[in-house]
Each structure stands twice: as C-alpha cells, then as structure tokens.
Amino acid sequence: MESASKSFTLKSNGTLRVLKTPCGVCQAFDPLSGGKHPKVEQFTGLWDTGATGTVISKDCALKLGLKPISKAKVYHANGEAIVNVYAINLFLPNQVAFQFIKVTEGVLNGTDLLIGMDIISRGDFAITNLGGQTVFSFRVPSEGKLDFVEESKPKQVINTRKKIGRNDSCHCGSGKKFKHCHGKNH
Incomplete structure (x- = not known):
C-alpha cells in the first residue's frame, strides 16, 4: 500500500x-x-x-x-x-x-x-x-x-525455542538421550 x-x-x-x-x-x-x-x-x-x-x-x-x-x-x-x-x-x-x-x-x-x-x-x-x-x-x-532514547535502549531477546530436557533425544539425530550425547557437559 x-x-x-x-x-x-x-x-x-x-x-x-x-x-x-x-x-x-x-x-x-x-x-x-x-x-x-x-x-x-x-x-x-x-x-x-x-x-x-x-x-x-x-x-x-x-x-x-x-x-x-x-x-x-x-x-x-x-x-x-x-x-x-x-x-x-x-x-x-x-x-x-x-x-x-x-x-x-x-x-x-x-x-x-x-x-x-x-x-x-x-x-x-x-x-x-x-x-x-x-x-x-x-x-x-x-x-x-x-525517539532516539527509546531506539538506543538494548532490546531484550526472547528465546522461543523449547529447552531440551536431559532425557529428551539429542538434537544431533544420534538417537541417544541428550544427557549421554551433547548434554554431557551441561
């Protein structure tokens, strides 16, 4: 328009x-x-x-x-x-x-x-x-x-992705639980 x-x-x-x-x-x-x-x-x-x-x-x-x-x-x-x-x-x-x-x-x-x-x-x-x-x-x-003051304020980033639980499947596709794969160090 x-x-x-x-x-x-x-x-x-x-x-x-x-x-x-x-x-x-x-x-x-x-x-x-x-x-x-x-x-x-x-x-x-x-x-x-x-x-x-x-x-x-x-x-x-x-x-x-x-x-x-x-x-x-x-x-x-x-x-x-x-x-x-x-x-x-x-x-x-x-x-x-x-x-x-x-x-x-x-x-x-x-x-x-x-x-x-x-x-x-x-x-x-x-x-x-x-x-x-x-x-x-x-x-x-x-x-x-x-409003330059408003524009200069830091923007809050909101994460809309679901957090992976320790017992969920790992996101890498290995079939292992997250806690036994990429979640070992978390």
Whole structure:
C-alpha cells in the first residue's frame, strides 16, 4: 500500500549550519475550486525551529502582489512590532504543499521566507550528521514517533525455542538421550 504522506530529503557534504530549501509561494487559493491558479514564484526558505510562525519578506509580498488580510503583534530579536499578515499557499520540494497559510511580514536579512514551527510541527522533521554528511528530511503528515532514547535502549531477546530436557533425544539425530550425547557437559 502506498503511503499518503509526502516527503523530501536534502543531503549535503559537511555539517550544515543553516537549512534552506527552494519554495514556491503564491496568493492563497483552493485548487479544487476550479478558479484561476495564481502564479507561483520561486523563493528560498530558511527553516527555523525557534520561530513560532512562518514569515515572508516585504520584497516577496510585493513581488507576489499580496494584500494584507490583517495585522498581528509579533515578537522578535529586536523587540516587538505590529506587522502585516498575508494568506499564502506554500510549495516545498517533492510536492509537499500547504494551503491558506497565514504568514507575517518580517525583515529577514538575506532570505525570502522563514519556515517556522507552524509548518514544521505538521510533520516529521529530522536532521542527522553521520560520516561527514548532513541529511535533512521532512514528511507530512507524521507517520510515527522518532525517539532516539527509546531506539538506543538494548532490546531484550526472547528465546522461543523449547529447552531440551536431559532425557529428551539429542538434537544431533544420534538417537541417544541428550544427557549421554551433547548434554554431557551441561
């Protein structure tokens, strides 16, 4: 049976200090409505587990012709601000997509879009570093729990084979009792 989830994996030699992915962004719309599909523009998204919500730069909002749907008070490294809120559809690699995402406008200094926990928490997010290679993988919806502590616990081996009794026939097929054959040293 094929999985209903969508996922992508990015690999890079060396340790990545920043996770960036290509993103398609357009004005929010319902693709099933039969209406005209807004143009999807390509941007770069920076993944940030420290951000509560997804943030779009003012330049991106202008390029897309987005109209604010409301205002919101946000808190950031320099304090707080009242900013525009927009509704977008977000397209990540390998057909991972989100509709009608509310994003706030922010100053992002060198990136177009900041992908926050509103997106990350909808699926499974993993980063591994092994053998000098960073692997970043994301899947929606979640299909299971990732628990490295549980995975590292030793597994108890349960022997389901019946123990051979001393008076049973020996397993080697000699016809002798186990105690007179391979069981002499037990």
